[in-house]
Amino acid sequence: MPSFDRIGVLGAGRAGTAFARAAARSGIDVQIASTRTPTQMRYHLMQYAPQARAVLAEEVADGVDLVILAVPQEDLDDVAPAWFTDRILVDATNRWHDEPLPEWFEKGLASGLSSSEVIAQRFDTATVVKALNHISHWAMDTPAADEERAAAVASDSPSAAKVVADLVSALGFAPVVASSLAAGRHTEPGTPYFNVAATSEQLARHFLA
Numbered sequence: 564m565p566s567f568d569r570i571g572v573l574g575a576g577r578a579g580t581a582f583a584r585a586a587a588r589s590g591i592d593v594q595i596a597s598t599r600t601p602t603q604m605r606y607h608l609m610q611y612a613p614q615a616r617a618v619l620a621e622e623v624a625d626g627v628d629l630v631i632l633a634v635p636q637e638d639l640d641d642v643a644p645a646w647f648t649d650r651i652l653v654d655a656t657n658r659w660h661d662e663p664l665p666e667w668f669e670k671g672l673a674s675g676l677s678s679s680e681v682i683a684q685r686f687d688t689a690t691v692v693k694a695l696n697h698i699s700h701w702a703m704d705t706p707a708a709d710e711e712r713a714a715a716v717a718s719d720s721p722s723a724a725k726v727v728a729d730l731v732s733a734l735g736f737a738p739v740v741a742s743s744l745a746a747g748r749h750t751e752p753g754t755p756y757f758n759v760a761a762t763s764e765q766l767a768r769h770f771l772a
């Protein structure tokens with residue numbers, strides 16, 4: 564049974580550190596990595612994610628069941644699929660139209676796949692779940708005001724989706740789960756609830772349609 568007492572976060576920018584802060588508020592330990600060494604990240608993390616432990620990128624999945632991917636898609640050529648073998652990989656990335664993408668990414672999109680499906684093809688020894696991509700780092704720091712904000716979870720694996728739904732709840736959002744990774748395209752930039760708060764009912768109407 565996977566657990567998320569401790570998770571990994573790859574990418575220590577706006578999104579990655581916001582996920583790390585939210586996880587820390589929920590009592591979840593975080594190991595976080597970027598292109599920099601732990602020593603090089605020290606001052607950055609003191610400011611943006613003081614409770615997270617810096618590790619090397621190739622160690623971000625060591626000893627955890629789940630890693631959140633928070634690296635720009637244009638940089639994914641430098642992220643080795645082998646790091647995530649047998650892990651749940653939460654794809655929190657987005658495709659921006661002006662972003663130059665690796666060739667394999669462009670090819671996958673051109674074949675009609677959603678960006679998460681392309682990532683699942685590339686990271687094929689992990690179980691990919693699309694989640695957390697449509698919530699900005701600002702909102703990640705201030706979830707659930709008077710009504711719980713909904714967050715989409717999409718995966719072809721029901722068990723991995725359940726784990727990620729539990730994580731999303733722990734971070735302060737109401738998970739709405741779709742039973743296919745392909746459904747994640749309904750949360751990409753340009754869709755109605757990208758960076759727009761929604762209740763579970765509103766999100767479900769759009770996301771599960």
Ligand SMILES: NC(=O)c1ccc[n+]([C@@H]2O[C@H](COP(=O)([O-])OP(=O)(O)OC[C@H]3O[C@@H](n4cnc5c(N)ncnc54)[C@H](OP(=O)(O)O)[C@@H]3O)[C@@H](O)[C@H]2O)c1
Pocket residue numbers: 573574575576577578579596597598599620632633634635636638639641642655656657658695696697698699700701
């Ligand atoms: N910003 C948001 O509110 C938000 C919310 C949800 C999802 N997202 C998505 O999350 C992704 C990242 O966005 P961001 O705004 O966090 O970008 P960002 O602020 O530019 O941060 C990118 C991070 O990725 C790291 N990185 C780049 N290449 C890497 C590699 N090969 N290995 C390890 N780490 C690497 C960078 O490392 P260095 O620090 O060493 O340069 C940096 O820490 C995007 O796809 C974005 O759409 C963003």
